[in-house]
């Protein structure tokens with residue numbers, strides 16, 4: 001059965017730590033990882049959790065303890081992963097538009113590196129001359145993902161090395177003894193269709209024989225998780241079966257053995273997290289009933305930024321009559337979490353639960369309007385742990401230079 005926090009646990013967390021509050025469920029993360037390892041059992045597959053979706057150290061530590069590896073998009077994420085106990089061998093660093101110095105630092109830390117531009121690859125080849133194998137991110141010219149903001153593999157995307165530039169990569173391999181160990185793609189987030197992953201896989205298989213040191217195909221992240229009732233996520237069983245078929249056919253054809261890596265973020269943590277908030281104000285305007293809450297786009301930007309749907313439940317009146325509400329935040333601009341959403345009758349003071357907020361929720365939060373970042377709580381083994389205290393005004397001022405008298 002899928003582990004899920006119950007209403008009493010969520011309300012208890014809200015009462016103990018106040019709202020707005022992010023609440024995560026460790027067993028749900030474990031469950032997600034086990035689904036992956038179960039589906040891909042028998043295949044040489046590795047799963048690197050995309051830390052960008054949620055970097056709290058306790059979450060990273062939990063993910064390490066259950067046996068997953070970690071994918072980082074900045075040198076600071078690499079350092080956070082190390083603080084959470086990941087060894088360099090378990091860390092993958094996939095960056096874009098970074099300075100060469102950042103890549104050199106990652107190299108000095110000994111982590112796996114995927115390089116995203118010809119410019120940095122050339123510098124890397126020159127500096128390392130075959131002493132440090134790397135991955136290269138290819139831009140496969142595949143349009144995929146939930147919307148254009150999160151589509152990364154199409155032919156106008158800033159990500160990866162264009163296929164037209166591959167001859168230059170081959171030249172680096174020959175002339176600078178560049179060891180390309182990993183071919184990487186990541187075509188977007190919220191990819192439901194297994195065929196999209198296969199298209200990428202087959203494209204990298206076609207390129208594989210040109211890379212004498214190749215050991216790994218890295219298909220990135222992007223598994224879709226259901227956000228709305230009735231919606232379906234990526235069928236990871238079907239994906240595993242199809243990858244297995246294509247991989248073995250490739251190996252039989254070429255005699256080349258490869259590992260397959262993935263970098264899921266949402267799949268690990270989206271459904272394991274909720275944002276709890278309290279209703280400050282009810283306001284009727286024509287036929288709209290606004291429920292104004294003590295959170296906003298500064299604390300969960302996905303609805304406003306991507307038009308993302310998040311289910312919202314009224315925890316403190318769950319048996320109330322169903323009515324439509326427009327749930328809005330307390331930010332000084334249009335700040336809508338849900339429009340005309342049917343919910344159990346809402347009263348001022350009720351606690352609402354915004355579901356599936358574990359991925360890119362807290363992580364994309366800011367202190368816009370000088371609002372304080374919420375606290376974070378993790379339930380593990382049935383007990384509740386505060387894993388980040390609520391920000392204070394002093395925290396907001398921490399990096400500011402005090403005014404002189």
Ligand code: LLP
Nearest residue numbers: 050186189190221222223263264265266360
């Ligand atoms: N690997 C790479 C290289 C990535 O760029 C990403 C996400 C992932 C893995 C993980 O993708 P996931 O499995 O989480 O879909 N903030 C957006 C999603 C942006 C994803 C950016 N890159 C959202 O909230 O929908």
